[in-house]
Amino acid sequence: MKxxxxxxxxxxGSGVTRHLADTHEVLGLARSEESADRIxxxxxxxxxxxxxxxxGLLGHAAAADATVFVPQLLQDLEHTTVSALLRSYAGTGKTFVFTSGTGVLGQRxxxxxxxxxxxxxxxxVTSKYLVQRRHTELVTRAASQNxxxxxxxxxxxxxGDGFHPFVGDILTSVDKTGSACYIGRGLNLYTHVSLDDLAELYRLVLDRGVAGALYHAAGGELNNRTLAECVARVHGVQTRSVSIEEAFEIWGKFTPLVTLGVSSRSRSPRSRRELGWSPQRTDVAQAILDGELNGKRRS
Ligand SMILES: NC(=O)c1ccc[n+]([C@@H]2O[C@H](COP(=O)([O-])OP(=O)(O)OC[C@H]3O[C@@H](n4cnc5c(N)ncnc54)[C@H](OP(=O)(O)O)[C@@H]3O)[C@@H](O)[C@H]2O)c1
Structure with a gap:
């Protein structure tokens, strides 16, 4: 498949591209020389x-059998672009994969x-900040009727690839306060997945994904306090609970309101049942303790 x-x-996208390139002919959209070299x-x-x-984008999509959509865009642009790509694929039977995120089901x-x-x-109940993204999910699934x-x-x-977003945030708190911080009791969590396991899910979706389906990718769960304890152990510092007001001082408003202060727990029975997906790397605590993960993205 192209x-x-x-x-x-x-x-x-890098993790998915690297993995799919083993089994498919993969074209990666690059908007700069640097991105082209990376791809x-x-x-x-x-x-x-x-x-x-x-x-130009529709031309590239027309030349392929499938489009995997995984950029980071503002929700309006994401919606209009996905809608246009879906219209251009109408009646072709081609594959289109839209990447959303479990932020849509998060609760503060x-x-x-x-x-x-x-x-x-x-x-x-859809997070009020991600209503447009939820709408894009529904439009994508409905295109299966078309x-x-x-x-x-x-x-x-x-x-993965040496990076964990929450570890990066906790390291920011170490830099600013000397402690590995979490909000309140730190019992909330985002379900997590390794990049390699997620990439395999995309391969399975291309192979046998059902038109109109939505697939989760739950690898494991670890609450934010335990994440902070792992980071603290590696960096030789203490952990500390902070109030939401102090969290705003450390991280600004976005991170406490959208990730560190949120519970977003998901399960993947459909991915396991329909695709045979079975995550292999589920122990994120060990990856942190082994010094494998920090706050810096390679890409
Ligand atoms: N990271 C996570 O933990 C996570 C979790 C759940 C869902 N997601 C979703 O996964 C998607 C990707 O996230 P990410 O963390 O991989 O983001 P990222 O590292 O910031 O990557 C963004 C990608 O989008 C491309 N891009 C940005 N604007 C573009 C434009 N106008 N035209 C074409 N390409 C454009 C970038 O290209 P350049 O290289 O040229 O800048 C880059 O390839 C997002 O939809 C995000 O919500 C991410």
């Missing part, structure tokens, strides 16, 4: 373009545990 990857040079180093063929040049608990955990097709093999992948927090 696969176009939009966002191939990004953190998630070539992953074993894919860079094609020049940008989401901002829609006609500011350190408290939540027992709510969601399988792919469970009902939930002759597109359209699928949504909704990953949780992703770690």
């Amino acid at each position: 696969v176009l990857i939009v966002g191939a040079s990004g953190f998630v 070539a180093s992953l074993g894919a063929e860079p094609v020049r373009g940008s989401v901002d040049d829609l006609d 608990t500011f350190g408290e545990w939540s027992e709510d955990t969601f399988a792919e097709d469970d009902e939930f 002759g597109v093999r359209a699928v949504v992948v909704r990953p949780p927090a992703i770690w």
